[in-house]
Amino acid sequence: xxxxxxxxxxxxxxxxxxxxxxxxxxxxxxxxxxxxxxxxxxxxxxxxxxxxxxxxxxxxxxxxxxxxxxxxxxxxxxxxxxxxxxxxxxxxxxxxxxxxxxxxxxxxxxxxxxxxxxxxxxxxxxxxxxxxxxxxxxxxxxxxxxxxxxxxxxxxxxxxxxxxxxxxxxxxxxxxxxxxxxxxxxxxxxxxxxxxxxxxxxxxxxxxxxxxxxxxxxxxxxxxxxxxxxxxxxxxxxxxxxxxxxxxxxxxxxxxxxxxxxxxxxxxxxxxxxxxxxxxxxxxxxxxxxxxxxxxxxxxxxxxxxxxxxxxxxxxxxxxxxxxxxxxxxxxxxxxxxxxxxxxxxxxxxxxxxxxxxxxxxxxxxxxxxxxxxxxxxxxxxxxxxxxxxxxxxxxxxxxxxxxxxxxx
Numbered sequence: 001x002x003x004x005x006x007x008x009x010x011x012x013x014x015x016x017x018x019x020x021x022x023x024x025x026x027x028x029x030x031x032x033x034x035x036x037x038x039x040x041x042x043x044x045x046x047x048x049x050x051x052x053x054x055x056x057x058x059x060x061x062x063x064x065x066x067x068x069x070x071x072x073x074x075x076x077x078x079x080x081x082x083x084x085x086x087x088x089x090x091x092x093x094x095x096x097x098x099x100x101x102x103x104x105x106x107x108x109x110x111x112x113x114x115x116x117x118x119x120x121x122x123x124x125x126x127x128x129x130x131x132x133x134x135x136x137x138x139x140x141x142x143x144x145x146x147x148x149x150x151x152x153x154x155x156x157x158x159x160x161x162x163x164x165x166x167x168x169x170x171x172x173x174x175x176x177x178x179x180x181x182x183x184x185x186x187x188x189x190x191x192x193x194x195x196x197x198x199x200x201x202x203x204x205x206x207x208x209x210x211x212x213x214x215x216x217x218x219x220x221x222x223x224x225x226x227x228x229x230x231x232x233x234x235x236x237x238x239x240x241x242x243x244x245x246x247x248x249x250x251x252x253x254x255x256x257x258x259x260x261x262x263x264x265x266x267x268x269x270x271x272x273x274x275x276x277x278x279x280x281x282x283x284x285x286x287x288x289x290x291x292x293x294x295x296x297x298x299x300x301x302x303x304x305x306x307x308x309x310x311x312x313x314x315x316x317x318x319x320x321x322x323x324x325x326x327x328x329x330x331x332x333x334x335x336x337x338x339x340x341x342x343x344x345x346x347x348x349x350x351x352x353x354x355x356x357x358x359x360x361x362x363x364x365x366x367x368x369x370x371x372x373x374x375x376x377x378x379x380x381x382x383x384x385x386x387x388x389x390x391x392x393x394x395x396x397x398x399x400x401x402x403x404x405x406x407x408x409x
Contacts (some may be wrong), residue, residue, distance in 0.1 A: 022385050034115060037144045038099045039088040046143060046153075049160055051084040054102055054140040060084045067094035102140050109137030119149045126156055135160065173201030177327055184394045192282045195275060202272045207266075209265050216258050223251040281390055281399075299376050310358025312401060315350070316341035317392040324394055334401055341371035354378040359385055359404050365393035 015315060021380040025077065037049065051060065057077050064072035072080060111330050113125055122142060131402035142148050142156055152300075174340055227247050312334055322338055329336035336352050339345045341362070354360060360379055362372060372388075387404075389396040 023105060034146055036146055040095055042090045042143060045091050046157055047085045047088040049141060049157060050143060051088060052081060053160055054136045059101065059210055063098050078308035100261055106137035106140045111142040113145060114142050117147060119152055122148060122152055123378060188282055188395050195278060195282060199275050199392060202275060206272060207270050209261060213261050216254060220254050223247055223254065262393060274283055311335040311337055311356055313337040313353050313360045315339045315362040317363050318366060325397055328398060332401060341367045347371060350374055351378055354382055361387050361389055361400050363389040366392035
């Protein structure tokens with residue numbers, strides 16, 4: 001898909017006006033004179049695109065407030081746009097303020113365009129700016145330029161008009177992808193909260209068990225001291241012997257209880273360690289998701305990302321997420337190969353796919369044992385690294401490709 005220039009506009013989409021019927025100044029004749037045109041001298045056909053493309057919503061709101069429209073502070077973006085379009089066609093002090101704001105906002109672009117340039121030179125300037133994504137300033141500079149011919153005005157208006165549709169379509173796809181990422185992030189945060197509660201409970205239980213073991217150890221020491229004192233022969237030793245036997249029995253019971261508690265403590269420690277590992281994995285996934293969401297609005301469609309050092313094969317997972325996996329991989333310049341683990345794709349394709357891949361990923365919660373065994377065997381035979389993922393969600397996938405890009409597999 002070719003790269004679209006970034007439309008630097010915060011206004012409403014351009015109106016659907018048929019270009020052949022657009023009214024041009026002087027009845028379609030070339031412009032004359034050396035003075036740049038003001039907004040009210042430009043046909044109303046173009047006011048909507050000029051206001052929507054060349055001024056941000058904040059700048060337009062300031063102009064309207066300074067023009068005496070105090071209620072513009074609370075007006076919606078659409079209402080502001082409509083007021084700006086109407087103001088552009090007026091010939092009063094407020095319209096002069098609007099025109100002055102446009103000139104000041106795009107002063108650099110105006111100065112770059114010679115006042116006496118011919119049509120060929122003006123077209124070359126527009127084409128260079130358009131290809132670089134610099135739209136707003138050159139658009140106002142050329143629409144108000146005294147030497148812009150009607151054909152050029154029609155052409156640049158048409159390009160900006162169609163570009164707004166293309167940018168709107170791309171934005172809808174980005175919003176859908178961002179919504180899915182935010183949903184995944186919310187779910188991961190909920191899991192992290194639950195995991196933290198489990199870790200706290202396990203830690204509390206571990207502390208309680210350690211205190212109990214300490215108490216039992218103290219009692220055991222006391223019992224051993226008593227046993228040692230009663231084992232020495234003395235007068236009246238029959239009573240002491242009976243007491244010694246009782247203490248021996250109690251000591252044996254305490255020793256057995258201590259052994260059971262130590263075994264339980266070891267099991268709790270292993271559970272605690274596993275929970276800590278899972279919590280760290282969830283936190284890493286959260287960091288990757290937060291980073292993706294934070295940089296998403298600033299990224300162009302073709303922004304370069306660090307690849308994984310070769311194609312990545314993803315086996316298993318949920319087919320309804322495959323499009324999202326491809327989009328995430330494409331945004332990071334990762335060549336992604338997909339196989340559903342045998343649901344619809346034949347497992348006979350796996351040897352060839354593993355041979356093409358540099359790294360193999362598969363979610364342990366959404367792949368059959370048979371497919372997982374085939375993947376592991378093929379990777380061992382071909383000397384390819386593989387990484388089991390915690391889940392089939394986007395978060396685990398993003399964390400995995402981030403790790404492979406940094407060489408942490």
